[in-house]
Amino acid sequence: MNEKILLANTSFYPSVGGVENSLRSLSEEFTRRGMDVTVIASDEGRLPGKELLFGAKIYRYKHIPLFGYLISIALLLLKLKHSSFDLVISRHLATTFVLLLLGNKKVKYIAPGVYKHQNVGLKDSFLGGLKYYLNCSLERYVLKNTPDIYVFSNTMESQVGELRATDIKRLFPGVDSSRFHQVSLSVKDEIKREQGIPVDKKVIFTIGRFVDVKNFSLAIEALKYLDENIVLLLVGDGPLKEDLKVQANKLGLGNRVIFKSSTPTPELYFKVADVFLLTSTYEPFGQVLLEASASKLPVVAIDSSIDGVQTATKEIYNNFGSLVYFTESSTPKDYSFSINCAIEGSIEDLHFSLFLERYSWSNIALKLLS
Structure with a gap:
């Protein structure tokens, strides 16, 4: 039976960015190895709930404002029987937090950044400050309780280390040279x-x-x-x-x-x-x-x-x-x-x-x- 892989984030193709591109490339790499890949992400209020992309099955939860989307993530993960996957990789605080609340012991969190440092400018307004405080609280929980945490750089390792003293693993990420290459x-x-x-x-x-x-x-x-x-x-x-x-x-x-x-x-x-x-x-x-x-x-x-x-x-x-x-x-x-x-x-x-x-x-x- 093929190994089952779950990739989790709040966004995926056609949204683009460093995290989205990394999940696309990982999806293609695992698929090339004959594995059964599933991706979960938000429907962003406009995208189909289910489709096949890059060899993977894409499932999208309902986008609900504020923190209602956490419930949508949980419902989708339960429907997909998240504990049945052999490997679970999460790239967002929210998806990691929900996986932990559901008792998933296999989740590997590849940190995209550290919210505390990345969004410090939000503190300049009342609503921004509230959002900053709530997400920093979420981040503390995730970094302290996730079994396996991976980072891409010494900078990130140092920042994650402010909230988690040990067991931070390093990875060198990749680049898809079939897409990104020099042309004539x-x-x-x-x-x-x-x-x-x-x-x-x-x-x-x-x-x-x-x-x-x-x-x-x-x-x-x-x-x-x-x-x-x-x-x-x-x-x-x-x-x-x-x-x-x-x-x-x-x-x-x-x-x-x-x-x-x-x-x-x-x-x-x-x-x-x-x-x-x-x-x-x-x-x-x-x-x-x-x-x-x-x-x-x-x-x-x-x-x-x-x-x-x-x-x-x-x-x-x-x-x-x-x-x-x-x-x-x-x-x-x-x-x-x-x-x-x-x-x-x-x-x-x-x-x-x-x-x-x-x-x-x-x-x-x-x-x-x-």
Whole structure:
């Protein structure tokens, strides 16, 4: 009988992001190994309750506002007989919390970040502060009671360690090189034309949710110090999208900043770019970094030794120096200098091949199964 795998999160394809992409890749990897894979996620109020994707059975619970969705998760897990699965992997606090309440002893929680650090800005308002307090309480319970907790970086291990002193396991995540890879110049130009991106311009690119910690305003500010033949491609959605458009127009850069909405095929934009920008001030890992490097894009990031910056970028690129360029400060001028260095620099083939070897979904699947 095939081994049964349950992957749990609050979102899945067609939603996209580092966590969603990781679950998709794990689903495909386990399926390739002949395993029976089930994924649970929210229906987000619009998605089908059941379908087959990437070789896995997808079940979606009803999206209910506030904390009502916890009941929906519980009902779906009971219906699927969660205890009958051989391996249970959860990537969200809520799904992990419910699995623990239901008495599941097999759950492995791969922490996507630490809420306490990632969402500290919520404390600035009453309702935000209430949400922050409740989720931090949920996080404390999950981190103290989950049998197996995995993290992707030293930064995350240190932050999880504030609430759980021992038994934190490390994983190197993977990247799907069948989706994220370099393409020929002719293919690159063809995709540019299809997406309405100028063929004759250099493209600096970043992707993610438009929120404060992503710090996308830095990329726009840096653009004013760069040559006119460089355009900025911003892909995503979120509460600050309109503010970023206003910022670009105020700086006279409206015609050089290209906004694209979130997409289930983000790999298209990695293929048209020349440089990938990580402007985040908080990024406990950063799946997008693996996707950028698999696409053979040089990465520009803020040095994590700068005060107020908590990222795992230096750790990810340890021994792969030609893949990344760090800024000496978080100012737009310094950031633009590093962008120019990335455009003019080159990636060493040995660094590139060893990087892909380290960050493999096959390796992470084997470790989770063991």
